[in-house]
Amino acid sequence: MNELAKTYTPQDFEDKWYAYWLNQKFFHAEANPEKEAYTIVIPPPNVTGVLHMGHMLNNTIQDVLVRKARMQGKNACWVPGTDHASIATEAKVVQLLREQGIKKSDLSREDFLKHAWSWKEKYGGIILDQLKKLGASCDWDRTRFTMEPKLSEAVIDVFIDMYNKGLIYRGLRMVNWDPQGKTALSDEEVIHKEVQSKLYYIKYFMADGSGDFVTIATTRPETILADVAICVNPTDERFLHLHGQKVLVPFLNREIPIIADEYVATDFGTGCLKVTPAHDVNDYALGQKYQLPVIDILDESGFLNAEAKDERYIGKDRFAVRKQIAIDLEEAGHILKIEEYKNQVGTSERTGAVIEPRLSLQWWVDMKQFMARNPQVLDAVMSDEIQFHPAKMKNTYKHWIDNIKDWCISRQLWWGQRIPAWYDEKGNLVAVAKTESEALDILKAKGQELTANSLKQDDDVLDTWFSSWLWPISVFDGFEDPDNADIKHFYPTNDLVTAPEIMFFWVFRMIMAGYEWRGEKPFKNVYYTGIVRDKQRRKMSKSLGNSPDPLDLIAKYGADGVRMGMLLCSPAGNDILFDDSQVEQGRNFANKIWNAFRLVKGWEVKPDNGFSPEILAANKLSADWFAGRLHDALIDIEDKYKGYRLSEALMSIYKLIWDDFCAWYLEMVKPVYGEPMNESTYQTTLSFFEELMKVLHPFMPFITEEIWQNMAERKTGDSICVANYPAAVGVDAPNLSRVFESIQQIRNLRNAKGLSPKEAFEIAIKAKDQTLYAPYTFLIQKLANVSAISFVEAQPQGTTLLPVDTDELFVVLNLQVDEAAEREKIEKEIAYLEGFMKSVDAKLSNEKFVANAKPELVEKERQKKADAAAKIEVLRKSLG
């Protein structure tokens, strides 16, 4: 290293070191039974996605964990990859085609998939390249994609296996229908939003022509065309006379019965419920119970179909009809009133469209049965066999499992794994098999002769999560070859880092898959990150435009600064409020380190024998002190890692470097201007620096590598990312607490009195135990700019007293002291200590305390009392 730039400029070296790491294959891991494996599988981002702040946080945490494991000599493997994201990707491709004037409906399945694949090839890798900018140390040779042939095959095999085990069934059920994506969704893919809508009170006239009517309240007047009954609560006295009567559906004049069921709430709306089995989940249940007909008036796009019967509305969108029918009802005298009303509507996570409950034939996973087969899915989490961080997430997990519902896994899309089910010409399910010929074989074995022409495969594909739940197994080809070296070595994985909202979509289901197909948990720890929000607590999102572009941030502050900014404020499970100023703090820290290194590298180094024994001894003492600090800090940091408290670990490192190393240690050993540094202290300082860089490396990989490479001669193939992580070594460190306090007291006095730090003065110390000061007077002289130090038995004339713990320090200065203010300050201090002593006394004289509290605690209290008494004495004396 020749010249170091004056300020830290990450742009100069980040790309260089990332390329070097890749070149040297430091991130690549091969199965090796000799070594302890450490594995993370990435939560595969959508192949359509671009990096957002959530990814940044998530992947920074993973990188910290994997880099530390790697430095600790583990066989660290972080498997990257992407998710095919069937709905999101298909929606994007459809939109792109539309822009080119091509309609999906005009394309064959094969042609559409060609377009989708070429789109994926073009844009699919973007997000992974962005992760490289962040410094992610993934094993890129292992990059997987949930829809690549091997992984798709695993999905199909699993489907067939589950079908054969009776864990999957096909059934006509109410599903969440996305009219825009034209597909079914699982419950987890539906987002409930509160909207301002209207509650319409509509009159239904009695069929007997009496002119009497009942009033119902609904937010969806367009569905009256699909009404098949009116329902009231059997105990509702207002409507007893109506039971069994009939009313007419407005406009259609269809006669429908009035039925009674406890389901209806008497205190909501009018107490009369219109029953529309085709368009409401609860109504469907009612319809089943009373064997009511089902009239479905909506098509797959949410437009009214011929079943609506009324020509005015057929072929029109549900929302348009809602508006129109309200007007028409009003004109026809059917509207009693319209109220403003807040209610929840389900929307599609992917397309944003309002979900339509729709009766359709779909494939389902029988979750209750699955759980019965694999009780460990719950037990392992509750017993901490799989640890959640933070642990409070266990409650949510349990509650959800206790209320588990079947999982709808079929999607009416083309982009994804096509369901391996086969139907005859009448649409009857005849076989579940991987290929057409296997299906024919199965049929043959059953004695059914069908030809390829009469056999038709299911048109639908599987839910994206039906492939990602296999991820920890499938990335190691654990389905294709269950005993291969990779899966045996790397599975179960160690840590999973993900967002809490993914718990049910993904974490839970991976645990299911792990026990079902490996008989083993998929990971040991789950770290739930927070949601990244802006300063106003709004979730960062593209539509709000409140999310900074991570790459811009990296360009401005450097990847290390961004990583640190993300981590500083993100305890596990808490939302993180993101602000540029945090990233700035990270960048400033990097700059601090950079300059500390400039200082050390700038020293002129000469052999020890040219230095006075005093200087050598002094530097040795300083080094011993810092070695002690380093030891304590390493233990503390390790502790925080163990509890997955990464932001706290980082804060400990931050303070270790900034305060202990830079502010204290470097100032202690720094030669006066123009003087050289002795060789042994220089070497010790460099080795401290190296240890610090190693400890910091998982958090700030780039700057630590840059400095590490420059602190000594390095060979190609050397890197801090594979250097040994420092271990805490016990040391005999001097206690400098009184020395530091003395220095701070003197600095404080200077500040308070407006004395220049350049002006040196003498001090005298009256101490019970001089050995706490005598060997270190050079430090007080150097760091507090003191010209001479003597030890005395009483306060010399014309000096100012500074209390240092129970000792007294006298500054030899004729200060114009504001006597009254001084006295007041000291008296305040005495009052506080006396109050303190009183409370300790009260405790000690309380028999129950002495009897109940632990003996060491009582002893501690006695000690406190004695200390306080000594301090009071010192203060009293200073008052004269």
Place this chain on the structure above:
RNA sequence: GGAGGUAUAGCUCAGCUGGUUCAGAGCAUCUGCCUUACAAGCAGAGGGUCCUUGGUUCGAAUCCAUGUACCUCCA
């Protein structure tokens, strides 16, 4: 409507098994310094009814209950 969570300094958060090493950290603020590594810096300082009200206990920020506010998930 149901479930879970949170409430501590201006902001973001620690505070574990109740006990003055318990009221803390970082940032921000204020004061003084461009002190030859760093103004992206240095040296200091101020700042809190630990959400309310009860209870348990010799002792509560900590445990329990109630209320309030906010967040998340589910219906």
